Amino acid sequence: MKNNLKKLIPYAFVGVISGATTFGAINYFGVKNHDSEFSYFAPKKNTDASFASFNMAGVGDDFVKAAKMTVPAVVSIKNFSNRTSQRSDQDLFDLFFGNPFGNNQRQPQQQPQQEMPRGMGSGVIISPDGYIISNNHVIAGATKLEVQLSNKKTYVANLVGTDPTTDIALLKIEEKGLPYLNFANSDNVEVGQWVLAVGNPMGLNSTVTAGIVSAKGRSIDLLSQQSRTPIENFIQTDAAINPGNSGGALVNPNGELIGINSAISSKTGYYEGYGFAVPSNLARKVVEDIKKFGLVQRGFLGVRSLDLSDTRQVAQYNQQNKTNIKANEGVYITDVTAKGGAEDAGLRPGDIITKVDNTVISNYYDLSFAVGSKRPGDKVAVTYLRNGKENTTNVTLKDEKGNTTFRSKADLSVTEKIGAEFEPLSEKFKTDYGLTSGVIAKNVLDGSEMAKIGIVDNYIVIEINGKPVNSQKDVEKILDKYQGNVQVKYVDDFGRITTRGFKMP
Structure with missing residues (x-):
């Protein structure tokens, strides 16, 4: 018996030393360090560790394969916009009460324009010739879109089209032989199945997180902010999604695209357990329409x-x-x-x-x-x-104009092309504020040409291409069949007059 005890003493000593070392490491690497941005965690029991290892082995292999397939096809998108514009030196007092020095309007002062990064997001390459799907809110307001592949190679992307109703956008870069992902049938996605979210959260490129499908068919009343007829049927997942993941890939263990990550439910703005993705079947339909017709063909019940x-x-x-x-x-x-x-x-x-x-x-x-x-x-x-x-x-089903046939961009009305509608100002308003012309911008679509130049709902458009406008018909008459650069003079909610332009789509 004594001999057996003597034999066990070295093992017991090693166990004590190992346990002390583990305990010290846990304390050192952040379990008690609540101020650290990154924390390290260890299982409390050996049984926990072996149980996790036993159950995750097969799934882990699938994750590795899926990650290797997905990461090269997910890109980082940088949104650039002009932060300054040609703005007159008039302020609220001058506009509404006249210049006290007798000069009704001062000459506009040209401010230097500079393209500034507005935000970053993600995108997914869906064809070897450079088509990339992302979110509408990722590209909204951009004057330039820069795409970076996982190998750090960068391109300037062309915006092919957007759909605020589903928060989907389609971009194109000029390249061939690119890695890409295939769309899966999102109708076959099951609650509880494993998924990977791949994107560029908070500037951390090519980040992969894992989770399950938590629910299907979720609506969170998010897209009503950018569309009058939102379509929300999100896949909900507990795979970690953070700012910068928008437009990235949600894939199954086969590396097939089942959704485009779009939103999180959070009180802090960061991951709290709930992420949402546009299902691939809906995203694919939008992309096919944009590629074929230049705009989304959507049916309405009426x-x-x-x-x-x-x-x-x-x-x-x-x-x-x-x-x-x-x-x-x-x-x-x-x-x-x-x-x-x-x-x-x-x-x-x-x-x-x-x-x-x-x-x-x-x-x-x-x-x-x-x-x-x-x-x-x-x-x-x-x-x-x-x-x-x-x-x-x-x-x-018919479209919003009552047609059962498809339309192209050439068939769109002027207000549809520029993304806003207009209401006339009352004569009393014009008299009270010293205006000789003007219309109120309404239903300005996020990412539209009018939105890109800074116009939002209730701004007053005074002139277009140097001509006064007093009704929506005036706007349509000036821009109907017009090609080239459009100059818009408008008044913001601070009473400042701004002149900015865009190329007529």
């Missing part, structure tokens, strides 16, 4: 609606219209567009849409995705309740 799942919205509607509609699942039709697809198919106000084809409609975002992911001319089966009875009708 209804105005009330989201019955939104109790606050239902209560407000009841109060305003003195109705007693009950909150529930589904979408309540409040009005139908004249000669729209819904009216043609016999839908009418008061009907409750519960299903489109095989998609159950629980809320507005379900409906916008089911319809908005299709094209004009497509037919959908709409199931609805009327007086408590279930009915189904086939609806032929």
Whole structure:
């Protein structure tokens, strides 16, 4: 017995020394160092370590393969914009009350323009000839887009097209033989399956994080900030996503693209466990449309609606219209567009849409995705309740102009091309503020030509190409079939007059 104890003493000594060393290392490397940006963690028990190793071995191999396939196809995108412009030296007092020295307008002073980095994001190469998919909010307002590959080679990218409704943008660089990712069928994604998020968070290039699909079909009311008809059907994941990941890849263990990382849910602006990606099927449809037609072909049902799942919205509607509609699942039709697809198919106000084809409609975002992911001319089966009875009708979708055919950029109206609408100023307003012309900018789309030159909702456009404008018709008349540079003189909400330009798309 004594001999056996003697034999065990060296092993016990080694164990004590190893344990003390591990304990010291844990303390030294940050478990107690809460001020450190990076922390190191160790399992509390040996059983924890071996359990993790046993379960993660196969998955880890898949992650390595997927990462090797994905990282070379994910790029960093730097957004540059002109931060200064040609601005007159008028201030609020001068504009509204006149120059006290009798000089009504001072000569504009040319300020030096300098391209400054506005932000950084990520993108995914989707073809060997240089097409790159990213987020609309990554490229919004850019005068130059710089793309850097994982091998540090840089290019200036051309913006092919954007879709604020889904937050997708398509870029192109001039190169061949590039690594790229294939789109997977996002309808086959399952909650609980492993995924990798690849991007450039906080300037850390080619970063890979792992997690699972936490949920599908999420709407977080994010895109309504940049689109009047947002389509949100996000894949939710707990793979770490941070600022700079936007536009990056969400892939399955086979290295196939199942989503484009777009947003996080966070009180701090950094990862707190919830990230969201545009599903690949929707992103692919948008990209195909932009490549083929120059713009997205989107079908519309032709209804105005009330989201019955939104109790606050239902209560407000009841109060305003003195109705007693009950909150529930589904979408309540409040009005139908004249000669729209819904009216043609016999839908009418008061009907409750519960299903489109095989998609159950629980809320507005379900409906916008089911319809908005299709094209004009497509037919959908709409199931609805009327007086408590279930009915189904086939609806032929149309675009916003009531057409069932595809349109190209050449078919767009002037306001669609420049991304804004305009309302006339009242004569009293002009008199009160000493203006002889002007229209109010409305529904300015993020990333549009008007937005790029600094115009937002409620700014006043005074002149276009040196001609006064007093109505939307004036704007359309000046720019209809116009090609070349456009000069816009406008007043911001501080009363400053600015003149800036863009090339007519």
